[in-house]
Amino acid sequence: MALLKLNPSFKDYLWGGHRLVEEYHKKYEGEILAESWELSCHPDGSSVLASGEETGMSLPDYIEKRGKEILGENCKRFLNFPVLIKLIDAKDNLSIQVHPNNAYALKNEGQYGKTEMWYIMDCKPGAYLYYGFKEEITKEEFAKRIKEDTLLEVLNKVYVQKGDILFIEAGTIHAIGKDIVIAEIQQNSNVTYRVYDYGRVGKDGKKRDLHIEKALAVTERVPIIKSKSSYPHVAECDYFRVDRLYLDGTITNQLSGVIGKESFAHILIMEGEGTIQCGDTILSYQKGDSFFLEAGSGTYEVKGSCEALVTTIGEKANPIRIGVDIGGTMTKIGLINTEQQLFAKTSFQTNAKQPWKEVVKEIGKQIQNLLQQENIALDQCIGVGVGVPGTVDKKNGIVLYSNNILWENVPLQKELEQYLPIPIAIANDADCALLGEMAGGSGKQYEDVVMLTLGTGVGGGIAIDGKLYDGKLMGGSELGHCVIVEDGEPCSCGRKGCLEAYVSATALIRDGKRSMEQEKESVLWEKCKYDCNNLTPEMIFEGEQEGDRISKELLERYRKKLATGIANLVNLFRPQLIVIGGGISIQGENLLAPIREMLETMCFGKAHGELPELKIASLGNDAGMIGASNLIFC
Ligand SMILES: [Zn+2]
Ligand SMILES: [Zn+2]
Numbered sequence: 125m126a127l128l129k130l131n132p133s134f135k136d137y138l139w140g141g142h143r144l145v146e147e148y149h150k151k152y153e154g155e156i157l158a159e160s161w162e163l164s165c166h167p168d169g170s171s172v173l174a175s176g177e178e179t180g181m182s183l184p185d186y187i188e189k190r191g192k193e194i195l196g197e198n199c200k201r202f203l204n205f206p207v208l209i210k211l212i213d214a215k216d217n218l219s220i221q222v223h224p225n226n227a228y229a230l231k232n233e234g235q236y237g238k239t240e241m242w243y244i245m246d247c248k249p250g251a252y253l254y255y256g257f258k259e260e261i262t263k264e265e266f267a268k269r270i271k272e273d274t275l276l277e278v279l280n281k282v283y284v285q286k287g288d289i290l291f292i293e294a295g296t297i298h299a300i301g302k303d304i305v306i307a308e309i310q311q312n313s314n315v316t317y318r319v320y321d322y323g324r325v326g327k328d329g330k331k332r333d334l335h336i337e338k339a340l341a342v343t344e345r346v347p348i349i350k351s352k353s354s355y356p357h358v359a360e361c362d363y364f365r366v367d368r369l370y371l372d373g374t375i376t377n378q379l380s381g382v383i384g385k386e387s388f389a390h391i392l393i394m395e396g397e398g399t400i401q402c403g404d405t406i407l408s409y410q411k412g413d414s415f416f417l418e419a420g421s422g423t424y425e426v427k428g429s430c431e432a433l434v435t436t437i438g439e440k441a442n443p444i445r446i447g448v449d450i451g452g453t454m455t456k457i458g459l460i461n462t463e464q465q466l467f468a469k470t471s472f473q474t475n476a477k478q479p480w481k482e483v484v485k486e487i488g489k490q491i492q493n494l495l496q497q498e499n500i501a502l503d504q505c506i507g508v509g510v511g512v513p514g515t516v517d518k519k520n521g522i523v524l525y526s527n528n529i530l531w532e533n534v535p536l537q538k539e540l541e542q543y544l545p546i547p548i549a550i551a552n553d554a555d556c557a558l559l560g561e562m563a564g565g566s567g568k569q570y571e572d573v574v575m576l577t578l579g580t581g582v583g584g585g586i587a588i589d590g591k592l593y594d595g596k597l598m599g600g601s602e603l604g605h606c607v608i609v610e611d612g613e614p615c616s617c618g619r620k621g622c623l624e625a626y627v628s629a630t631a632l633i634r635d636g637k638r639s640m641e642q643e644k645e646s647v648l649w650e651k652c653k654y655d656c657n658n659l660t661p662e663m664i665f666e667g668e669q670e671g672d673r674i675s676k677e678l679l680e681r682y683r684k685k686l687a688t689g690i691a692n693l694v695n696l697f698r699p700q701l702i703v704i705g706g707g708i709s710i711q712g713e714n715l716l717a718p719i720r721e722m723l724e725t726m727c728f729g730k731a732h733g734e735l736p737e738l739k740i741a742s743l744g745n746d747a748g749m750i751g752a753s754n755l756i757f758c
Contacts, residue, residue: 126194127402127424128176130183130414132160132211133169138326141215143246143305148211148412159212162414163390163435165205166312171414175407183416196387196419198437200756201506203547204236206437207364209390210308211245211412218300219332220254220275220320223313224342225294226503230545232338233315236503237294240310241359241366243433244288245394248303254279256296256348266345270336275320280347291359295344307392309435311363317342358433362503365438371396373429383421387436391415398428443506446491446544447560447753449553449745450474450512452528452580455483457490458749459498459505464564466746468498476530483529484536488543507547507756510536511556511748517598521550524598527616549755552600553748554583555592557741559758560751561703562587565743572699575741576603576689577706581616582624586697592758604628608688626685629707632661632678639674647672665711687719691726694736705741712740 132150140158144150150160164170164183171183178186184205187194199206223229223238230236242253258280261269269275279297282290284304292298297319300306317335325331354360358368371377373396383389383402391400393413400407400415402424407415409430417424426432442462449456451474458469470490474483487510495502514526521537537548551559558575561567567575571590577583584603586593594600604624605617612621613631625631637656640648647667652658667675690702708715720738727733741747 126176126418127400127405127407127421128186128416128418129174129407130162130171130416131174132162132171132414133164135159135161135169138324139214139216139218139302141213143213143215144211144412147246148305149410150211150412156215157213159210161208161210162392163207163209163416164312166208166314168314171416176405190418194388194418194420196437197385198387198439199419201440201443201547202437203541203545205312207390207435208310208312209392209414209435210310211392212300212304212306212308214300214302214304214306216302217322219318219322220279220297220299221316221318222297222339222343223292223294224315224317224338227501228342229313229315230502234545235315236311236313236545238311238313238315239294239361239363240292240308241364242290242292242300243307243309243358243366243394244284244286244290244304245307246286246305247284250283251301251303252281252283253290253301253304254297254299255282255290255292256280256298257345258347260346263340263345266343267336267340270319270339273320273323289358291354291361293361295342296348297339297343307394307433309359309364309366309433319343360438362440363437365436367434367436369426369430369432369434371398371426371428371430373398377429378425378427380423380425381434382423383417383419385420387438388419389417389421390435391417392433392435394431394433396428396430396432398426398430401425401427440506442504444500444504445753445756446505446508447556447749447751448487448491448508448510449556449748449752450483450487450510450529451553452476452513455487456745456749457487457494458746458753459494459500460750460753464750464754466750468494469746469749470494474529476528480529480531480534480536481539484539485543488540491544502544502546505546507549507753508540508544509556509752509755510540510548510550511553511752512536512550513553515598515600516550516552518549518551518594521548523550547756549758551592551752551755551758552583552585555585555594555600556749556751556755557583557705557747558585558587558703558751559592559754560743560747560749561705561741562590562751563754564750565747566703566739566741567701570699570701572697573701573703574603574693574697574699574736575703575705576693577741578627578629578686578704578708579706580628580630582622582628583706586699588697603689603693606689606692608685608692623685623689627682627689627708629661632664632682632708633659635678635681636664639678643674646674648675661708661711665714669714683715683718684722687722687726690719690738691723694723694727698733699736701737701739703739703741705747709740716740
C-alpha cells in the first residue's frame, strides 16, 4: 500500500507552448513543452517517482520491484501497463490522425490499438477541434480529399469549453486544435496514422510521415453516434475508467475514497491546492500534480480545493480465456467463458520429434483460426494458459524439462507471445487438470483438494485454501512418485516402488500380462484375441464383472495399492476431497466404492478422523484446458 507522487516525462513537439510550465508548475528547462506524460510506463518516456523511499526510480522499475500485484486484479489481463495519461498544451494545431482498434493493431502492428479520452482543462475563446466526420463519406472521397488537401471541409468541427469531455474510440478521425490544454487518457499504445499535417515541416526541415493507406483501412467514415452513457463515470471503456473529484474549498473541502484490490488509481490535479493522505503518507498538491495509489491502498483523503481526474481500470465485459493442453500425442485448445464452460475447441497431433518452435507456432496459428471461426477478436481474450507434461518454471514461463515431448529449457511464454500478444501463463498439466476440476468440475466449492490422474503415468496436484500448492523450490510435487513399496517394481522415473509403478494403466497392464502367463484359462486371453500385447485396463475391469478369477485378483491388488497411496495423501494433507482422473477413472464407482471402504481402516485415526470425499473427475479430457485457462487468475 502506497501513495506516491509522480514526475512526468516531457515532449517538445513543434506545436507545443509554455502553459504547462507557467500554469501547471512543470519543471522543464527547454524552449517549448507540448506534452507531459503524467502516468507512463511507455519506453518512449516513463514517469519517475517524486516521493517516498524510491524517489528518482522510474515507475516501470518500481512496479517490477514491488510486483505486478500493485496494479490490481483488473490489470492481470494486460500484457503491458494498460494506460498512458498526458497533459497536452496545443499552442498550434495537431495533425489530423486516426488510431486503429485492437483487432487491426494486434494483427498489423503487433501491439494494442488506441482508444482515448480528452478532458478540456482550459482553452481560449473560439477554440475548436476535429472529431469524426460531418456526414458519411466513401473511401474514395476520403482518399481524394486527403490528396487534394480538402479533408478539413468534411470533418466535424467542435467548439470546446473548459470541462468538456470527448471520447475518441479507435477508428475515429480527430485532431486537437490550437489554444487548448487537454488531459488525455489513452490506451498505452503509440500507433498513430497521420492523414494531414497542414503541410508543416519538423525541426529537421522535413515533413512528418503520413500513413494514408493504413488510415483508409481503419477509419470509420460515419458521423459519431454516442451509443452508450458512461454515467456516473466521466468515461468508461474496456481499457480505463475515469471519475472526477471536486472540492470547491469552502462548502466542500474534504473527501475520502477507497482504493481496492481491483485496480490502482491515478489522480491528476487539474485545479486547486491542498493535501492528500493515505495511511501515514501525507503529500501536498497543486495544479498539475500527479499521484499514484497502489491497488489495495485502502482509504485516502483529499483536503483543500481541487478538481481532479481519477483513473482506474475496470473489469472487462464477457471476457474469453484460452486454454491449451499440450500432450505427448495431441495438443488440445479450447475457448472458455466466465461460467467456466468450454464452448469451442480444436486439437492437432503432436509428437516428440517435432521441434518445439514448430509446435508453438502451430498453437498460435490454431488459436487464431479457432477465434476467427468463432468470430471472436483476440482483444476479447484476457489471457492464454498452457498446461505442459513436465517440470515448468511458472514465474519465467519456461518448460524446464518434459519427458513426454522431449523439451528442455523451452521459453514457451516468450515464444507464444510473438503470435498472441496477450498475457500468457504456463503450468504442469496435472496441476491444470486439478485447477479445471476445481473451477468447473468435481472440485467446485472445495478449498483443499488433492487430485490423482491414473493414465500412462500417475500425475497429481495439490490445492490448499483454494490455491495450487507448488512448494517454494523448482520442480513441484510428484504424488505419483511417492514410494509405497521399498525396492519394489521399477518405475519410469528410474527409481523403484513408486505409486505410479503400481496404479498407472501401464502398471495394471504389466501385472495383467504376468497373471495371464500363469493362467491360460482366463477370459482375458479371449478378450485380447490370444495376444497379451492387446490387453487393456478395460478388459480387466470387464473380466472382473464377468467373475474371472485373475481379473478379480488383479484389481483387488490394484485397489489395495491405490488405497495405500490415497491413505498416505490423507495422512499428509487431510484434504476435503480427493479427485481421481485419467483413463482408469472411467471405471467410476466400480473403481472407487471398494477403495472408500478400505480407507475407513487405512487412514490414521480411523473412526476418529474425518475422511475426505472421494470422487471421479467430471470434466474428462477438458479439465486440462479449462484449468490452464484459469492460470491467468493464479
Ligand atoms: Zn490521437
Ligand atoms: Zn517413480
